[in-house]
Amino acid sequence: MTSPAPLSAAEKATDPTIWSARLWGMLITLCIVLFLDGLDVSMIGVALPSIGAELDLSTSTLQWLVSGYVLGYGGLLLLGGRTADLLGRRRVFLIALAVFAVASLLGGLVTSGPLLIATRFVKGLAAAFTAPTGLSIITTNFAEGPARNKALSIYTVFGAGGYSMGLLFGGLMTGVGWRWTFLLPVPIALAALAAAYVLVPKDDGVAEGGHDILGALLSSAGMLLLVYTVVSAPEAGWVSARTIGSFALVVALFAAFVAVEKRVRYPLIRLGILRKATLVRASLAIIALAGSYFSWQFVVTIYLQDSLGWSPLRLAMALLPVGVLVVASVFFSDRLVDRFGTGPVIAVTLAVMTVGYLLFLRLDTAPSYPAMLLPAILLIGIGWVGFPAINIQATAGIDDEEQGLAAGVLQTAMQVGAAIVLAVTTAVVTSGDAVDTSAEGMLETFRPGLEFVTGVAAVGAVVALAAVLPRIRRQRRREPELELVG
Numbered sequence: 001m002t003s004p005a006p007l008s009a010a011e012k013a014t015d016p017t018i019w020s021a022r023l024w025g026m027l028i029t030l031c032i033v034l035f036l037d038g039l040d041v042s043m044i045g046v047a048l049p050s051i052g053a054e055l056d057l058s059t060s061t062l063q064w065l066v067s068g069y070v071l072g073y074g075g076l077l078l079l080g081g082r083t084a085d086l087l088g089r090r091r092v093f094l095i096a097l098a099v100f101a102v103a104s105l106l107g108g109l110v111t112s113g114p115l116l117i118a119t120r121f122v123k124g125l126a127a128a129f130t131a132p133t134g135l136s137i138i139t140t141n142f143a144e145g146p147a148r149n150k151a152l153s154i155y156t157v158f159g160a161g162g163y164s165m166g167l168l169f170g171g172l173m174t175g176v177g178w179r180w181t182f183l184l185p186v187p188i189a190l191a192a193l194a195a196a197y198v199l200v201p202k203d204d205g206v207a208e209g210g211h212d213i214l215g216a217l218l219s220s221a222g223m224l225l226l227v228y229t230v231v232s233a234p235e236a237g238w239v240s241a242r243t244i245g246s247f248a249l250v251v252a253l254f255a256a257f258v259a260v261e262k263r264v265r266y267p268l269i270r271l272g273i274l275r276k277a278t279l280v281r282a283s284l285a286i287i288a289l290a291g292s293y294f295s296w297q298f299v300v301t302i303y304l305q306d307s308l309g310w311s312p313l314r315l316a317m318a319l320l321p322v323g324v325l326v327v328a329s330v331f332f333s334d335r336l337v338d339r340f341g342t343g344p345v346i347a348v349t350l351a352v353m354t355v356g357y358l359l360f361l362r363l364d365t366a367p368s369y370p371a372m373l374l375p376a377i378l379l380i381g382i383g384w385v386g387f388p389a390i391n392i393q394a395t396a397g398i399d400d401e402e403q404g405l406a407a408g409v410l411q412t413a414m415q416v417g418a419a420i421v422l423a424v425t426t427a428v429v430t431s432g433d434a435v436d437t438s439a440e441g442m443l444e445t446f447r448p449g450l451e452f453v454t455g456v457a458a459v460g461a462v463v464a465l466a467a468v469l470p471r472i473r474r475q476r477r478r479e480p481e482l483e484l485v486g
Helices: 021-055 059-075 077-087 089-107 113-141 146-176 185-199 213-236 241-263 271-275 277-307 312-340 342-360 369-395 400-430 439-485
Strands: none
Touching (some): 021 089, 021 146, 021 277, 059 113, 059 213, 059 400, 077 089, 077 113, 089 113, 089 185, 113 400, 213 241, 213 400, 277 312, 277 342, 277 400, 277 439, 312 342, 342 439, 400 439
């Protein structure tokens, strides 16, 4: 079978109402791969208690099943997009998707905790190449304007839908056996691989340019060591020589990364872009949003299943409203941004999310779902309504040639920030090993973690509000002046 030829200018989508069957097939294939990324993130969360019970993994080890994926993803995300430009998008996409499928298969077969974590890290690495490559395939085959906007809207819906369906599938698959949460993506990924081979047009890499391999290695090593240090600090001691030395090495690695980025010809990230206030605010907001939620879900999943005896399916159905809100936000969040702007939308949704976490602190050993859990879960889910606004804010005021870099920085902040917040949450929870393993005793063990998560969301809301309030005051001052002029 020969590789498909590149699309001609006439074949590329310019009209959102007239797309060829090949273009539709290519778009749906890319959407399915993004769907798998979202599916994988949420599906594994529901299965964590079952995995821990069968493989005898501690809470601090279990968090690496989440952190391993997001660190692999976030650590090489910027390098993934650059590699696709250099070597060709189709080639990189196919190789990365094949690696994802193999890692999923191995994850469903291994019987060792460290090996399982390794497969998660490899899957994250693969996603770090498929995600930016899939997006660039869309932007290069759908003309800027209505056609590309329609394609990206469909693409976003699939990503959000993958996360939502992951909760449901996670409950169903874990009920059969947690290994099926790893095996389920395998046939889907293989089918997408075959379709991509046929439908994604061949392209050539750029004639000039280079990689920043050293920068990628330094940043990834620094992030991995930081998470490991935070997670292991309660056991080793926060002021022990090992912990202090490890933190010092983390600082040295990041300092070396900054030095490399300033001198290398093709840097992983142009450091000057971090002076953009909108990008910095969006990155802080996404850390507060994703970091608090993934950590909250981690703690709640373990407590409700291990301590209160909830089934995986019951837990998945309980959290499903969050997934529904994630999908729903795709259809109306742009209108909120058009009317109020990105800043107010982000500030309000993070504030509402914080209220949801505060309500959840009322958790007891016999929680009523309609009266206690559901209101808190719905408010927490509203935080994700601000997610599209964060993406828009991150790229506002950025030059066209650096739009991809800004998006990559935001995604990296989301993945790495979530891993770090989860690591701290785990450290807070495990710092005081509970002697009382009753539901009451475990609740007291987990409560500090829930309080920390609430604090993370609250800080994000305060930062977002602090950026919005001065502009609101200036606008109110101008209104009387406009009335006088009128």
